[in-house]
Amino acid sequence: xxxxxxxxxxxxxxxxxxxxxxxxxxxxxxxxxxxxxxxxxxxxxxxxxxxxxxxxxxxxxxxxxxxxxxxxxxxxxxxxxxxxxxxxxxxxxxxxxxxxxxxxxxxxxxxxxxxxxxxxxxxxxxxxxxxxxxxxxxxxxxxxxxxxxxxxxxxxxxxxxxxxx
Numbered sequence: 176x177x178x179x180x181x182x183x184x185x186x187x188x189x190x191x192x193x194x195x196x197x198x199x200x201x202x203x204x205x206x207x208x209x210x211x212x213x214x215x216x217x218x219x220x221x222x223x224x225x226x227x228x229x230x231x232x233x234x235x236x237x238x239x240x241x242x243x244x245x246x247x248x249x250x251x252x253x254x255x256x257x258x259x260x261x262x263x264x265x266x267x268x269x270x271x272x273x274x275x276x277x278x279x280x281x282x283x284x285x286x287x288x289x290x291x292x293x294x295x296x297x298x299x300x301x302x303x304x305x306x307x308x309x310x311x312x313x314x315x316x317x318x319x320x321x322x323x324x325x326x327x328x329x330x331x332x333x334x335x336x337x338x339x340x
Contacts, residue, residue: 178339179204179219181211183226183237188260188317192328193225196258196313199332200340213241216248221339224277225258225312232269232303234276251285256335257312258290263299264319271314275303278311290335296323 180197182205184190190207197205206215208226216222229235234242259274281288291309297316304311313331315324 177219178221178223179206179216180223180225181206181208181213181216182224182258183208183235183241185227185229185235185237188315189226189235192258192260192315192317192324193223195325195328196223196225196332199328200336203340207237208241209237213244214248216245216250216253220252221254223256223258223339224274225260226273226277227260228266228269228271228273232266232272232275234273238273238277246280249284250281252287254287254289254338255281256290256339257281257288257304258315258331259304259310259312260315260317261302262318263297263316267298267300270297270299270302270304270316271310272303274312274314275305278304287338289338290331292327292331292334296320 182193257274259271261271263270
């Protein structure tokens with residue numbers, strides 16, 4: 176079974192987080208959707224998908240560009256984990272909603288989704304990435320809680336390691 180990370184990054188933060196996750200998992204392959212065709216996901220059984228939220232809770236441009244092709248992929252029998260970046264102070268009502276959009280699509284396939292995390296320690300009003308008291312993946316706020324990023328990545332990677340590698 177092979178594992179890779181696919182991300183989209185407008186400012187470089189998502190790329191930095193993707194690389195930190197890869198390092199914590201043991202140097203797995205990392206692909207930027209800006210320069211990688213989304214069907215490359217077909218080459219892997221286990222994938223981590225990530226990116227940041229833009230506008231009013233939307234996918235960033237690179238995810239948006241890949242979205243139509245992504246939705247055509249056969250994700251059945253894949254194990255998928257998600258990570259998202261957002262700003263819970265400036266965009267409190269749509270905090271990290273982009274991975275909620277991705278999750279919504281994936282949840283309609285036969286993929287196994289792992290890596291849910293607690294909402295404890297976050298201060299926001301709403302998110303498409305939240306189901307009750309859990310987020311659908313690793314949530315990072317580099318704008319307001321960058322001091323917690325390393326610990327959050329480490330804890331999340333330890334949670335998913337057995338199922339994603």
